[in-house]
Each structure stands twice: as C-alpha cells, then as structure tokens.
Amino acid sequence: MGVKTGISAAKQQLISCHDCHALWPVEEAPGHCARCGSRLHLRKPAAMTRTWALLLTSAFLLLPANLLPIMQITSLGRGEPATIIGGILELTQHGLYGIAFIVFLASLLIPIGKLCGLLIMLFTLQMGWTTNMQQKMLMFRMVHWIGRWSMLDIFVVAVLVSLVQMGNLAQISGQQGTTAFAGVVICTMLAANTFDTRLIWDRYPDESS
Amino acid sequence: MPTTHPDYRHLIACNECDLLLHRPVIRISQTARCPRCQSVLISARANSIERSLALACAGLILILPANLYPLLTLELLGQSRSETIFSSAMALFQDGLWGVSLLVLLFTILVPICKLCLLFWVSLGLQMRWSLPGLSFALRSYLHLDEWGMLEVYLVGVLVSVVKLAAMASLEPGPGLFCLAALILVTTLSSSMLDKDLFWARIEALQEPDQDGR
Numbered sequence: 001m002g003v004k005t006g007i008s009a010a011k012q013q014l015i016s017c018h019d020c021h022a023l024w025p026v027e028e029a030p031g032h033c034a035r036c037g038s039r040l041h042l043r044k045p046a047a048m049t050r051t052w053a054l055l056l057t058s059a060f061l062l063l064p065a066n067l068l069p070i071m072q073i074t075s076l077g078r079g080e081p082a083t084i085i086g087g088i089l090e091l092t093q094h095g096l097y098g099i100a101f102i103v104f105l106a107s108l109l110i111p112i113g114k115l116c117g118l119l120i121m122l123f124t125l126q127m128g129w130t131t132n133m134q135q136k137m138l139m140f141r142m143v144h145w146i147g148r149w150s151m152l153d154i155f156v157v158a159v160l161v162s163l164v165q166m167g168n169l170a171q172i173s174g175q176q177g178t179t180a181f182a183g184v185v186i187c188t189m190l191a192a193n194t195f196d197t198r199l200i201w202d203r204y205p206d207e208s209s
Numbered sequence: 210m211p212t213t214h215p216d217y218r219h220l221i222a223c224n225e226c227d228l229l230l231h232r233p234v235i236r237i238s239q240t241a242r243c244p245r246c247q248s249v250l251i252s253a254r255a256n257s258i259e260r261s262l263a264l265a266c267a268g269l270i271l272i273l274p275a276n277l278y279p280l281l282t283l284e285l286l287g288q289s290r291s292e293t294i295f296s297s298a299m300a301l302f303q304d305g306l307w308g309v310s311l312l313v314l315l316f317t318i319l320v321p322i323c324k325l326c327l328l329f330w331v332s333l334g335l336q337m338r339w340s341l342p343g344l345s346f347a348l349r350s351y352l353h354l355d356e357w358g359m360l361e362v363y364l365v366g367v368l369v370s371v372v373k374l375a376a377m378a379s380l381e382p383g384p385g386l387f388c389l390a391a392l393i394l395v396t397t398l399s400s401s402m403l404d405k406d407l408f409w410a411r412i413e414a415l416q417e418p419d420q421d422g423r
C-alpha cells in the first residue's frame with residue numbers, strides 16, 4: 001500500500017486515534033474515530049499553548065500554596081496557623097523523619113519536580129533539542145504517573161479536620177492554602193495531559209532517511 | 210463495512226512518538242515496547258475480560274463498606290469522633306473550602322465509583338458478547354478517568370494523619386479502613402489486568418454485525 005514502517009505515521013498521511021490507537025487515513029481528520037468515537041486529530045490541539053498556560057498558572061499558584069496556611073490548629077484555646085513547610089519541620093522536630101520525608105516528597109519535591117520536568121519537555125520541543133530522547137521520555141512518563149501523589153497533603157488536611165473537632169480542647173480547621181495547593185496539583189496534571197510528546201518526535205531525524 | 214481501516218490493521222503507530230510499526234505478535238503476559246521511545250505498545254494479559262469483570266464486581270461490593278464504615282476513630286478525654294471519606298470532604302466544606310471539598314469528593318468517591326461502573330459495563334458486554342449501548346464510550350471514559358481516582362493516595366493520607374495524631378490522642382482503625390485497603394488492591398489489580406488493545410478489538414468485533422445491518 002506504499003506505507004513504510006520505521007517512520008512516523010503522520011508523515012505517511014496516517015492518523016492514529018488518541019484514544020483507541022486505530023489508524024486512519026488523514027482525510028478522516030475533522031471527523032470522529034469510527035471505532036471509539038473520539039475526535040480525530042494528527043496531534044493534540046494547541047498542545048504547546050495549553051501546556052504553557054497550565055504550567056505558568058501552577059507556578060504562580062505555588063507561591064500562595066506554600067505561603068498561606070493550609071490549616072489552623074487550635075489547642076487549649078490557643079490557635080496557630082500551619083503551612084506545608086511548617087508541618088514538615090514539625091514532623092522532623094518530633095523525630096518522625098520517615099513521614100516528614102514522605103510529606104516533603106509529595107508536597108514540595110513532586111510539584112516542583114513536575115514543573116521542571118514539563119519545562120524541560122517544552123524547551124525540548126521549542127528549541128528542537130533531540131538529544132537523550134529516551135531519558136526525557138522516561139522522565140515525562142514519571143512526571144505523568146507521579147502527579148496524583150501530590151494530593152496527599154490535601155487528604156491529610158481533610159482527615160485531620162474531620163477528626164479533630166473537640167471544641168476548645170483541640171480543633172483543626174482547613175485554610176485557603178489548600179485551595180491554592182489543589183490548584184497546583186490539578187494544573188500540573190492537566191499540563192502533563194495536554195502535552196503531546198509526538199510533537200517532539202516530529203522534529204527528530206528519521207533513522208531511515 | 211468494518212470499523213477500522215482494513216489496509217492498516219496489521220500496523221500500529223506508537224502512542225508517544227508516532228513511529229509506524231508492524232503490529233507485534235506477543236504471548237500472554239508479554240509486553241511489546243516501541244523500539245524508538247520505549248513506551249508500551251501493547252501488553253497481553255491472561256483472561257483480561259473475565260478478570261476485569263470479576264474485579265469490577267468485587268470493587269462495586271467493597272466500595273459500599275469502604276464508604277459507609279468509619280475509617281478511623283479518635284478518642285480524646287472521653288470524647289470520640291469517627292471519620293469516613295465523605296465526612297472528611299464535608300469537614301472541608303464546612304470550613305468554607307468548597308472547591309477543595311468538591312475535589313476530594315470527586316477523586317475519592319465519584320471517580321472510583323464511575324470507574325468501577327464503567328469497567329463493569331464494558332467487561333460485562335465483552336464477556337457475554339452483548340452489544341450493550343455505549344461500550345466504546347464507556348471504555349474511553351474509563352481510560353480518561355483512570356488517573357483521577359486517588360484512593361491509594363487517600364489511604365496514605367490517612368496513615369500520615371495517624372502518625373501526626375498518635376502523640377496527642379488514641380486512634381482506632383475502623384472496619385472501613387480494611388475495606389478501603391481491599392478496594393485499593395482490587396482497583397490496582399484491575400488496571401494492571403486491563404488489556405486495552407484486546408478490549409478495543411473485541412468492541413470492534415461486536416460493532417461489526419450491527420454496522421452491516423444498517
């Protein structure tokens with residue numbers, strides 16, 4: 001049929017469905033996949049613009065997420081706000097290094113690592129850096145997979161707030177920092193979803209040619 | 210008319226780098242990867258449809274007690290308080306954090322329930338060879354919802370809270386916690402047992418006769 005393996009499908013006028021991976025001739029493009037009903041397009045629409053927008057949003061939200069308190073802890077009538085970093089420091093002061101490390105990983109290292117990882121992918125695409133592609137793909141898959149774990153701190157706040165409701169004796173209430181932090185998590189997850197790694201490979205030199 | 214293009218059935222394009230390849234022939238429990246970017250092309254799983262149906266049923270049964278029974282009970286100076294997944298979302302709502310509370314509700318209750326229902330519907334249709342309405346839509350939605358179900362993250366959140374509170378109060382695990390752990394085992398197994406390629410091929414095979422009829 002004149003179709004060659006070993007080069008990209010798009011270069012041979014073939015679209016692979018984003019959802020079920022069925023192959024279609026490119027003429028089907030503004031329609032829907034007959035197998036799964038998903039919209040057909042060669043590459044995810046406006047991938048780079050959307051990823052940049054979501055990435056910048058989450059970078060901005062990272063500030064209030066870390067500066068605003070995520071909860072207010074009141075014990076014996078004395079209340080004090082707690083931030084994410086404050087919570088981690090308090091765990092280390094009590095010698096709970098393992099748990100402190102898990103929370104540090106989920107609420108600081110993973111969101112920042114995700115932002116950096118996505119930035120690397122975006123620059124790779126814009127500058128046409130096609131070196132170390134296998135490592136970059138591995139990193140992108142990690143970023144994609146690990147993103148959901150950043151919700152950990154939000155869930156911890158939810159559990160603490162619902163358990164510790166003892167009036168003046170001890171009371172924990174949720175604060176606006178959680179909204180910003182949840183925003184960071186959602187935006188980075190969406191950013192990883194809107195990015196299309198195929199765009200990078202489109203600029204990769206074909207081995208066969 | 211068959212649903213996928215017959216000229217291209219022996220081919221497969223890599224999902225992540227768009228490399229066009231001959232569809233590899235693999236045996237059960239083998240995984241074929243793209244030679245250029247190492248992403249998974251297809252992975253065959255033994256009795257994928259049967260097992261998905263069984264796991265979806267188990268999950269639908271477990272999700273009830275996991276949500277209805279308390280996960281943890283805290284006791285402090287004669288007062289005690291229990292929490293379920295729903296009550297923790299509501300506690301945030303009462304503090305005026307309606308956005309976060311909605312997200313907790315979505316990621317830990319609604320998405321897991323939807324995922325199990327969708328998986329049940331798809332695997333039931335394929336197992337019984339019934340051309341149920343919306344099979345392809347259900348599978349597509351299931352795959353898109355997959356990463357937004359966060360039960361295991363919630364469970365780790367409960368464990369972190371236990372460590373944080375252990376110094377100030379006594380905590381009792383409730384029956385809900387064990388059901389939640391079992392439910393996570395079931396959902397994790399079900400996503401590793403799902404052979405997407407096989408599911409799509411079987412959905413296609415079911416669609417063919419009624420396309421002829423039209």
Ligand SMILES: [Zn+2]
Binds near residue numbers: 017019033036037038
């Ligand atoms: Zn499709």
Ligand SMILES: [Zn+2]
Binds near residue numbers: 224225227228
């Ligand atoms: Zn590839």
